[in-house]
């Protein structure tokens with residue numbers, strides 16, 4: 443849903459006020475429809491598609507509070523902003539408790555209204571973003587992973603999704619933690635309710651509390667308007683707290699209390715909201731180490747880790763790289779409306795040898811750049827090497843000494859986050875399998891015998907290093 447050009451419904455009986463607000467909203471690019479009483483407004487909201495409702499509280503017939511209650515019951519995801527010229531604290535509290543996105547006092551400056559409108563649209567579009575696990579007619583999985591490790595993750599995901607337990611997702615940056623959180627939500631009984639994601643690391647420390655718990659107008663210097671926090675926005679649905687390891691100790695204590703009591707109170711407020719939501723958290727940090735150093739509360743961890751999902755780094759599941767690269771090529775080509783270029787087998791090989799410190803996100807970015815650079819021609823190994831800055835001889839060194847040296851050099855340059863031992867061992871193993879397969883003229887039983895491993899292992903390794911005959915690589 444675009445934040446510009448959204449469909450707004452304005453319900454207000456005051457013609458002069460409504461027409462000037464309508465002009466402000468239309469000038470900023472939105473399509474606005476107006477109803478001059480509550481009953482018509484509710485009817486329009488029920489029968490037409492709107493992204494946001496802005497409603498006056500005091501109107502003849504049914505007032506704004508009733509409009510809010512009816513819409514909230516029928517369309518809980520449709521944000522409603524209430525306005526009034528007659529303020530009472532009680533009414534403000536009641537409006538927010540009844541689920542208003544925000545509450546504005548007339549008269550207000552147009553920029554203030556526009557800010558609230560944009561925030562409401564942003565929050566509702568984030569909450570409404572679909573979380574497909576499967577997409578396209580071909581039923582291609584949007585969460586890709588054929589490695590054993592990822593298959594295991596998918597199984598766990600399936601078993602936790604239907605339960606109310608809080609899930610803690612661990613994994614390096616870009617391993618797909620948010621995607622997995624969305625999948626958990628999609629597969630839960632709360633799938634039709636909001637999914638609200640908060641990146642705790644991206645919020646300045648002094649604002650985290652009000653972002654999570656909301657605040658009353660005047661609660662602190664910059665609290666110029668009342669604000670619903672993430673907990674309130676996620677009511678009924680799922681709250682995903684990303685980078686939970688980054689919240690400061692004072693907020694950890696408050697979060698713990700909210701989770702224990704299952705109630706939240708806005709900063710500066712007195713009313714409490716009883717919580718009904720699934721909590722999912724994620725971090726790339728080592729929380730146990732943080733606990734030992736006194737940086738993270740152990741009791742908070744126990745509230746969050748009802749179940750733990752560990753997402754392996756991409757370098758530990760090289761067999762996922764080919765399907766992921768193909769998936770991103772198709773996806774980005776579709777987004778850009780261009781034909782999907784072919785990718786040479788050796789180019790995939792180079793992708794598999796990279797260490798991917800940024801994991802799947804880095805692979806997605808690299809694939810996008812390659813697709814654009816290829817200008818419709820096939821993607822070559824040379825292009826990939828140039829992009830990844832991999833010297834041609836780095837991982838394809840022909841002697842063991844060369845291999846050792848290039849791995850150590852790369853590690854010294856900080857380009858080997860998984861460690862040189864891991865990289866060198868894998869590279870050697872890959873060479874061994876490739877050479878044995880060639881020598882055995884493709885006979886896998888022979889390879890198993892020579893290398894002293896089972897045939898199942900041979901198959902897994904050949905698959906992992908993409909050494910299987912070409913036809914089995916096709917989608």
Ligand SMILES: Nc1ncnc2c1ncn2[C@@H]1O[C@H](COP(=O)(O)OP(=O)(O)OP(=O)(O)O)[C@@H](O)[C@H]1O
Nearest residue numbers: 584585586587614615616617618619620621802803
């Ligand atoms: N298994 C997967 N299949 C398809 N796409 C994936 C997969 N894992 C990750 N992605 C894609 O990679 C990108 C990064 O994933 P995501 O944002 O979920 O990672 P993250 O672990 O939450 O990252 P961060 O720790 O930086 O917040 C997204 O565009 C996501 O769609």
